[in-house]
Amino acid sequence: MIMREITYRQALNEAHAEELERDPNVFLMGEEVAEYNGAYKVSQGLLDRFGAERIIDTPISENGFAGLGVGAAMVGLRPIIEFMTFSFSLVAFDQVVNNAPNMLTMSGGQFNIPITFRGPNGPAHQLGATHSHATECLYANIPGLKVCTPATPRDAKGLLKTAVRDNNPVLVLESELLYSSKGMVEPLDVDLTIPLGEAEVKREGSDVTIICYAQTVPLALAAAEKLEDEDISSEIVDLRSIKPLDEEAIYNSIRKTHRVVIVEQDRPFCGVGAEVCYRIQKNIFDQLDAPIARVSQEDVPMPYNEKLEKAVLPNVDKLIGAVKKVCYA
Amino acid sequence: MQPAERDEVEMLSLMLLIRRFEERASQQYQAQKIGGFCHLYIGQEAVVVGAVAATRDDDYLITAYRDHAHALARGTSPDACMAELFGKETGCSKGLGGSMHYFDKARHMYGGHAIVGAHVPLACGLAFACKYRKEDRVTLCFFGDGAINQGAFHEALNLAALYKLPIVFICENNLFAMGTSVKRSTSLKQIVDRAEGYDIPGEIVDGMNFREVRDKLKEVVTSIRKEPHPAFMEVRTYRYRGHSMSDPASYRTKDELEKYRLDDPIIRLRAQLTREGKLTNEQFDNIDKQAKQTANDSVKFAEESPEPPLEKLYDYTYVS
Ligand SMILES: Cc1ncc(C[n+]2csc(CCOP(=O)(O)OP(=O)(O)O)c2C)c(N)n1
Numbered sequence: 001m002i003m004r005e006i007t008y009r010q011a012l013n014e015a016h017a018e019e020l021e022r023d024p025n026v027f028l029m030g031e032e033v034a035e036y037n038g039a040y041k042v043s044q045g046l047l048d049r050f051g052a053e054r055i056i057d058t059p060i061s062e063n064g065f066a067g068l069g070v071g072a073a074m075v076g077l078r079p080i081i082e083f084m085t086f087s088f089s090l091v092a093f094d095q096v097v098n099n100a101p102n103m104l105t106m107s108g109g110q111f112n113i114p115i116t117f118r119g120p121n122g123p124a125h126q127l128g129a130t131h132s133h134a135t136e137c138l139y140a141n142i143p144g145l146k147v148c149t150p151a152t153p154r155d156a157k158g159l160l161k162t163a164v165r166d167n168n169p170v171l172v173l174e175s176e177l178l179y180s181s182k183g184m185v186e187p188l189d190v191d192l193t194i195p196l197g198e199a200e201v202k203r204e205g206s207d208v209t210i211i212c213y214a215q216t217v218p219l220a221l222a223a224a225e226k227l228e229d230e231d232i233s234s235e236i237v238d239l240r241s242i243k244p245l246d247e248e249a250i251y252n253s254i255r256k257t258h259r260v261v262i263v264e265q266d267r268p269f270c271g272v273g274a275e276v277c278y279r280i281q282k283n284i285f286d287q288l289d290a291p292i293a294r295v296s297q298e299d300v301p302m303p304y305n306e307k308l309e310k311a312v313l314p315n316v317d318k319l320i321g322a323v324k325k326v327c328y329a
Numbered sequence: 330m331q332p333a334e335r336d337e338v339e340m341l342s343l344m345l346l347i348r349r350f351e352e353r354a355s356q357q358y359q360a361q362k363i364g365g366f367c368h369l370y371i372g373q374e375a376v377v378v379g380a381v382a383a384t385r386d387d388d389y390l391i392t393a394y395r396d397h398a399h400a401l402a403r404g405t406s407p408d409a410c411m412a413e414l415f416g417k418e419t420g421c422s423k424g425l426g427g428s429m430h431y432f433d434k435a436r437h438m439y440g441g442h443a444i445v446g447a448h449v450p451l452a453c454g455l456a457f458a459c460k461y462r463k464e465d466r467v468t469l470c471f472f473g474d475g476a477i478n479q480g481a482f483h484e485a486l487n488l489a490a491l492y493k494l495p496i497v498f499i500c501e502n503n504l505f506a507m508g509t510s511v512k513r514s515t516s517l518k519q520i521v522d523r524a525e526g527y528d529i530p531g532e533i534v535d536g537m538n539f540r541e542v543r544d545k546l547k548e549v550v551t552s553i554r555k556e557p558h559p560a561f562m563e564v565r566t567y568r569y570r571g572h573s574m575s576d577p578a579s580y581r582t583k584d585e586l587e588k589y590r591l592d593d594p595i596i597r598l599r600a601q602l603t604r605e606g607k608l609t610n611e612q613f614d615n616i617d618k619q620a621k622q623t624a625n626d627s628v629k630f631a632e633e634s635p636e637p638p639l640e641k642l643y644d645y646t647y648v649s
Contacts, residue, residue, distance in 0.1 A: 053461065064485050064488050070451055070454060071391075072454035075439075076458070099448075106422060106440070108420070168648060
């Protein structure tokens with residue numbers, strides 16, 4: 001099997017095309033997804049290939065078209081709803097948290113909602129407070145939703161394809177900063193799917209476990225390189241899915257390293273790391289040789305100013321500092 | 330294809346069943362057998378029954394939280410409806426939905442939605458699916474006058490018009506959203522004008538008159554089946570009871586209520602049928618007796634039904 005190097009954007013594009021091809025119930029809907037080929041060009045060429053009945057432009061009405069998707073899913077279609085960014089999904093919050101995940105329970109099991117909400121999530125570069133939300137902790141809090149956060153082209157393709165086939169509402173939280181990043185992906189004739197709730201060790205190591213996802217994966221890998229120079233060997237565990245969470249993968253790594261740093265792209269208060277941290281101390285406290293450290297955003301609305309934005313975001317230096325602290329180095 | 334004409338005596342029986350069912354529900358609520366919120370439809374029966382008489386069983390129906398009648402009109406058993414109010418496993422949503430969240434997939438009743446306005450986009454999705462699959466079903470989307478000032482409602486109307494969806498938006502204008510009269514909530518003189526803003530054809534319908542609801546809707550539905558498009562109906566009606574069981578409705582006058590009670594949809598249809606020699610007093614009394622019996626039986630059924638088992642608590646969060 002000859003792997004190909006493609007971009008994260010291309011990987012997502014392939015996932016759409018393959019799922020649209022495979023299942024006539026799948027359609028893509030969102031702002032600028034059709035004629036404009038996607039705000040970030042993820043849906044490039046899909047309109048030409050699949051036609052206007054399945055690749056559907058919407059007005060700027062997130063609440064409206066997210067709800068339309070949920071309704072269509074009630075009767076068995078499998079919508080992919082693109083949010084131009086998940087910051088705008090907040091306008092559709094009611095549909096995503098109240099309608100999509102509650103329907104199954106409220107109907108006593110009669111209506112499952114096979115829908116995928118996807119789009120870029122998390123801070124990009126100097127977009128300011130309204131456009132920089134990392135929403136994973138908001139959505140992971142909701143029972144009935146599944147949340148995944150691919151960091152590589154391969155994960156993006158495999159997770160999106162799985163999401164579309166899942167019979168529950170799944171959020172695929174992409175990242176604007178990763179769209180142009182490249183990585184190795186199986187050839188086109190491989191039907192690549194990656195299960196939700198399966199983390200991946202992106203780099204093996206023995207001294208410290210760095211738990212990361214989405215934008216913080218490349219950051220963690222970069223930090224690991226530098227730490228190697230100082231003889232600290234880091235194991236990088238990419239969660240890939242926030243919910244369901246692959247706790248076993250986390251614990252397996254900690255049993256090896258006994259030290260943990262969580263580097264997350266969201267905010268500290270009730271952030272993803274808070275939950276992961278709680279579970280670790282509850283379940284394998286005895287394995288820890290040091291308190292768990294977290295690196296996250298600062299707890300402020302995102303400033304526009306470049307220097308200040310940098311100060312708010314996690315970065316390699318902050319991560320290295322945290323690693324050294326837990327290693328008492 | 331349009332369905333065969335529904336027998337009017339049968340439709341009158343359905344209206345009576347709904348009323349007797351809700352009267353019983355009201356008593357059970359007062360006896361604290363029913364929890365949460367409970368919104369009664371009494372006075373509005375001609376709206377949903379007229380709609381059901383004008384449409385097919387496989388047309389899609391979705392509504393807000395004042396939903397008991399919509400399920401009953403679609404044929405959900407009174408037993409399952411009462412059991413849902415009691416939170417029992419035999420309820421139409423297995424006791425997990427409650428009064429505001431009735432669902433019946435087999436009868437194309439898509440809820441029972443309690444966030445005001447939020448189900449209107451869902452209705453567009455149902456209609457979208459019909460068009461996507463080239464089916465000639467029509468979606469009936471019911472909501473109150475309170476919903477028309479929600480963003481979701483406006484977004485949905487625009488989408489429906491833009492995508493030419495086969496849907497009828499049915500605004501049950503009972504003049505009040507809780508204690509707020511339409512006059513105090515809405516800048517328009519008449520609600521139907523909301524549709525005009527989206528280039529959706531609309532009309533005003535007398536919701537106390539079963540025949541008018543049925544006939545006007547039939548016309549609209551026939552046109553939609555020929556060529557999919559949205560339509561809007563402002564159906565003028567009245568709820569006799571308070572907004573919910575806890576509301577004494579002191580924001581309106583006794584005179585106003587009396588005026589509508591005299592125009593009762595059940596009395597009206599009964600009078601029409603009697604005048605035309607299609608119904609005797611004795612027949613009516615029998616129908617009513619039957620409705621009361623069915624409602625009483627449903628209470629017994631609900632009381633005797635089991636609670637949903639605790640072991641199933643996590644069974645409805647995700648499907649495999
Ligand atoms: C988004 C939202 N806001 C407020 C409420 C509380 N609430 C429940 S019913 C209601 C009034 C709605 O009235 P209307 O739409 O006219 O329907 P009706 O009760 O007359 O059937 C309100 C304000 C709610 N359920 N959802």
